[in-house]
Amino acid sequence: MVHVSVIGCGNMGSALIRGLARTGTHTVTACDVDPQALDSVTEFCSNTTTDLETAAEAEIVFVVVKPDITGTVVEDLDLSAEQTLVSIAAGVSTDVLEARTDAAVVRLMPNLAAESGTMAGAISGTEIGEDVTSVLEDVGIVVEIHEEQMDVATAVNGSGPAFVFYLLNAVKQAGISSGLDPEKAEILAAQTFKGAAETVLRDERTTDELIDAVCSPKGTTIEGMNVLRNSSVEETVAEAVAAAEERSSELAAEVANE
Numbered sequence: 001m002v003h004v005s006v007i008g009c010g011n012m013g014s015a016l017i018r019g020l021a022r023t024g025t026h027t028v029t030a031c032d033v034d035p036q037a038l039d040s041v042t043e044f045c046s047n048t049t050t051d052l053e054t055a056a057e058a059e060i061v062f063v064v065v066k067p068d069i070t071g072t073v074v075e076d077l078d079l080s081a082e083q084t085l086v087s088i089a090a091g092v093s094t095d096v097l098e099a100r101t102d103a104a105v106v107r108l109m110p111n112l113a114a115e116s117g118t119m120a121g122a123i124s125g126t127e128i129g130e131d132v133t134s135v136l137e138d139v140g141i142v143v144e145i146h147e148e149q150m151d152v153a154t155a156v157n158g159s160g161p162a163f164v165f166y167l168l169n170a171v172k173q174a175g176i177s178s179g180l181d182p183e184k185a186e187i188l189a190a191q192t193f194k195g196a197a198e199t200v201l202r203d204e205r206t207t208d209e210l211i212d213a214v215c216s217p218k219g220t221t222i223e224g225m226n227v228l229r230n231s232s233v234e235e236t237v238a239e240a241v242a243a244a245e246e247r248s249s250e251l252a253a254e255v256a257n258e
């Protein structure tokens with residue numbers, strides 16, 4: 001059992017808290033300046049507080065506030081070398097964090113799926129303890145990357161769920177336009193994305209081989225694939241990822257210049 005605190009219980013912090021609650025194996029202190037944010041997570045954690053000093057008592061301290069205030073919060077926490085600080089802020093570098101804390105610093109780019117235990121998380125740091133990895137694996141899958149790759153990870157798996165929600169909705173709306181009931185269209189589209197993602201994670205075939213497996217000779221899928229392959233969808237998706245990556249590096253520059 002590890003004592004974890006989560007500072008900032010908004011969209012991402014609350015997803016993390018709810019995800020950790022599913023395992024029931026950790027002591028989780030939730031901290032936020034907003035009592036309403038704390039009310040929404042009370043049933044999923046061991047205790048709630050508005051006091052940073054109380055949150056600073058945990059072995060692993062997750063800072064899940066906006067990038068522009070992350071540095072100040074980290075400084076105010078005054079953690080010791082025996083503790084681990086996990087920063088989730090897009091664009092806030094390890095250098096900026098290490099200058100403000102004695103704790104071991106780990107950067108994490110999580111995503112909202114932590115809530116259901118299916119997060120894709122990217123971590124970087126020089127001292128990533130087994131306790132940190134184990135807590136993160138309780139809410140999903142984590143891969144270690146170099147810090148220079150954090151901006152692109154922010155785009156791929158941090159912002160990624162929004163891109164997938166958008167694409168999923170496009171499939172759902174197309175189904176509705178052709179007569180499916182909205183609720184049923186949502187179930188069919190969402191379960192299809194979920195199943196396809198599970199297949200990619202579990203199957204050794206490449207995505208091209210999997211596409212071929214769906215395309216029956218002279219069947220339906222190849223007609224749709226021809227439309228996609230003759231479109232600019234692939235370039236547009238790449239542009240969306242690049243725009244998010246670019247913004248992450250801009251945030252890094254803004255925070256470093258503060």
Ligand SMILES: NC(=O)C1=CN([C@@H]2O[C@H](COP(=O)(O)OP(=O)(O)OC[C@H]3O[C@@H](n4cnc5c(N)ncnc54)[C@H](OP(=O)(O)O)[C@@H]3O)[C@@H](O)[C@H]2O)C=CC1
Pocket residue numbers: 007008009010011012013031032033034037064065066067069073088089090109110111112158159
């Ligand atoms: N949303 C996402 O999917 C993801 C977000 N992130 C990162 O997570 C961080 C938080 O994002 P998100 O959850 O979306 O933001 P939110 O605004 O939803 O949540 C931030 C929370 O922190 C609170 N807060 C502000 N100042 C303090 C403080 N000094 N002490 C304690 N709590 C405080 C805010 O209260 P108030 O509103 O009153 O200011 C708010 O409840 C960002 O750095 C972002 O880059 C990373 C990956 C995914």
Ligand SMILES: O=C(O)[C@@H]1CCC=N1
Pocket residue numbers: 090154158159
């Ligand atoms: O949009 C953002 O800035 C945050 C970081 C990744 C996902 N949400």
